[in-house]
Amino acid sequence: MSENGLKPREIVEKLNRHIIGQADAKRAVAIALRNRWRRQNVSKELADEISPKNIIMIGPTGVGKTEIARRLAKLDNSPFLKVEASKFTEVGYVGRDVESIIRDLVELSVNMIKSEEQENVRAKAAETAEEKLLDLLLPAKPAEKKVSDMLAGPDDTYENVQPLEEQTKSFDATREKLRQLLKAGKLDGRIVELEVTEARSGPMIEIFSAAGMEDMGLNIRDMLGNAFPQKRKKRTLKVPEALEVLAEEEAQKLIDMDKVTKIAMEKVEQSGIIFLDEIDKIVGSDSPHGPDVSREGVQRDLLPIVEGSNVNTRYGMVKTDHILFIAAGAFSSSKPSDLIPELQGRFPIRVELDSLGKEEFIRILTEPNNALVKQYTEMMATEGIKLFFTKEAISSIAEIATLVNERTENIGARRLYTIMEKLLDDISFEAPDMKEKEIKIDAKNVEEKLNDIIEDEDLSRYIL
Numbered sequence: 001m002s003e004n005g006l007k008p009r010e011i012v013e014k015l016n017r018h019i020i021g022q023a024d025a026k027r028a029v030a031i032a033l034r035n036r037w038r039r040q041n042v043s044k045e046l047a048d049e050i051s052p053k054n055i056i057m058i059g060p061t062g063v064g065k066t067e068i069a070r071r072l073a074k075l076d077n078s079p080f081l082k083v084e085a086s087k088f089t090e091v092g093y094v095g096r097d098v099e100s101i102i103r104d105l106v107e108l109s110v111n112m113i114k115s116e117e118q119e120n121v122r123a124k125a126a127e128t129a130e131e132k133l134l135d136l137l138l139p140a141k142p143a144e145k146k147v148s149d150m151l152a153g154p155d156d157t158y159e160n161v162q163p164l165e166e167q168t169k170s171f172d173a174t175r176e177k178l179r180q181l182l183k184a185g186k187l188d189g190r191i192v193e194l195e196v197t198e199a200r201s202g203p204m205i206e207i208f209s210a211a212g213m214e215d216m217g218l219n220i221r222d223m224l225g226n227a228f229p230q231k232r233k234k235r236t237l238k239v240p241e242a243l244e245v246l247a248e249e250e251a252q253k254l255i256d257m258d259k260v261t262k263i264a265m266e267k268v269e270q271s272g273i274i275f276l277d278e279i280d281k282i283v284g285s286d287s288p289h290g291p292d293v294s295r296e297g298v299q300r301d302l303l304p305i306v307e308g309s310n311v312n313t314r315y316g317m318v319k320t321d322h323i324l325f326i327a328a329g330a331f332s333s334s335k336p337s338d339l340i341p342e343l344q345g346r347f348p349i350r351v352e353l354d355s356l357g358k359e360e361f362i363r364i365l366t367e368p369n370n371a372l373v374k375q376y377t378e379m380m381a382t383e384g385i386k387l388f389f390t391k392e393a394i395s396s397i398a399e400i401a402t403l404v405n406e407r408t409e410n411i412g413a414r415r416l417y418t419i420m421e422k423l424l425d426d427i428s429f430e431a432p433d434m435k436e437k438e439i440k441i442d443a444k445n446v447e448e449k450l451n452d453i454i455e456d457e458d459l460s461r462y463i464l
Contacts (some may be wrong), residue, residue: 022354033072052322057353058328062413063354063413070275080272082282083274099305125255128246129246129247133182196232277328280334282296307342360413385436401415422450423450427439
């Protein structure tokens with residue numbers, strides 16, 4: 001997190017660039033993120049006592065719940081993991097151990113920090129790689145000869161031996177010329193042979209274990225991998241590819257993995273965000289039999305992690321006390337108060353997201369940085385085609401999306417994807433061979449392409 005942190009208003013403004021509407025939800029997550037910054041700036045004794053204000057987002061699918069959480073993590077550069085709560089039902093049969101959430105988040109964080117460290121050492125790694133490549137392209141630097149070596153052969157007389165200083169100057173001059181040619185790209189066609197380290201691999205082992213033992217397979221593979229020496233293999237590559245391979249190897253050597261692990265663990269503990277989707281699916285009914293028993297069991301398994309506990313990972317123990325949990329669900333046949341009381345208490349903030357209608361769909365199609373219309377326009381531009389949507393066409397698409405959502409299942413903004421794909425199906429297929437390079441989509445095109453499907457309700461259920 002940056003030293004000054006983002007103000008709640010700034011967070012909302014940045015979220016507005018990607019997500020339309022849902023002001024209440026944006027406001028709630030902005031406050032939660034700012035509270036995290038506030039906690040990190042109070043005294044250490046008090047900071048340990050301040051718990052994150054976890055959030056439950058309530059709303060139908062396709063209204064922006066996941067997108068809000070994902071964009072929030074990007075703003076803060078935090079380790080972010082999205083998990084389906086239903087994945088943990090019936091643990092021990094087909095489900096997963098809930099502690100695997102934290103282990104997955106740690107792995108993600110380690111990879112994130114490792115990538116950042118690689119960027120930091122990339123310049124130094126590139127320099128070393130260049131030197132190694134020049135060593136491959138040039139013979140070894142002349143070494144100083146002893147008098148006994150000079151007199152060893154019948155032709156090696158003292159007078160015929162070139163002074164070492166002159167040999168070194170000549171070698172350095174040639175090396176510099178070669179370096180200039182390399183940088184100018186004039187050696188790109190040359191082939192070199194180099195030795196590279198193969199990825200460490202041991203025997204393939206499949207482990208079937210009880211819940212909580214998911215890391216055992218990884219740990220055994222690590223131990224066996226360390227028992228076998230790393231192999232080197234020769235590869236024949238063109239100069240640019242060889243330079244890239246050498247730079248990658250050098251970057252790996254320059255990274256301090258102990259430092260990476262330490263930073264990654266701290267980032268998880270202080271800045272981690274876990275998005276628990278479909279949390280309403282683990283809410284049981286009043287029935288004491290059937291799968292509802294396991295659903296409540298999942299809630300009880302989640303409770304220690306959300307409350308704050310220590311979880312064992314391959315990198316060490318991780319405390320979950322200050323990880324921010326954002327849960328989401330439609331709650332169409334249940335309500336948040338159906339969760340077990342202990343879990344309810346750990347999600348003090350409840351926010352309801354609005355259903356999306358025609359006006360919101362028009363804005364979704366045009367306003368965000370990643371708006372659907374912009375996506376399709378840019379994709380067609382790669383084929384040399386200029387695609388243009390009229391305002392009437394966009395309005396018609398939004399109207400159809402609203403209508404289909406009302407008639408069939410309401411899947412929110414995701415309906416726009418199915419409609420846009422169907423609308424542009426022919427253009428997408430024919431684009432590489434089309435002679436016409438400017439295509440205008442108007443309301444008439446939309447009606448011609450989609451009206452028959454809309455009028456046949458059964459057909460629209462299958463196609464849209």
